[in-house]
Amino acid sequence: MFAWRRTAVRKRVVVNLAERAFRGVLWAKRGPLLVLRDVDLLEAGREPQRVDGEIVVERSQVEFIQVLAGGGG
Known part of the structure; x- marks a missing residue:
């Protein structure tokens, strides 16, 4: 169930919204x-x-x- 959430937490990501995006550590x-x-x-x-x-x-x-390559937290 929603394995991406466990995988992405504490990783560097880009969270894309309709008008903008945020790049940071989830x-x-x-x-x-x-x-x-x-x-x-x-x-x-x-x-x-x-x-x-x-x-x-x-x-x-x-x-x-997006989970960024080499995106360790």
Whole structure:
């Protein structure tokens, strides 16, 4: 059941939403929420922007998640 969640936790990922994406470490999953640390905000046509603290994303807003190669946490 949802093996990707166990596989992706503590890995470097890109979480893709409709208008933007976040690149960081998928730190935890808490119910309907994903917690990311060490995050860069990625938006089309802009340089990545560093984000302070943790980012919390509702899983229902996620289009897809990419686990990056060599993405150990």
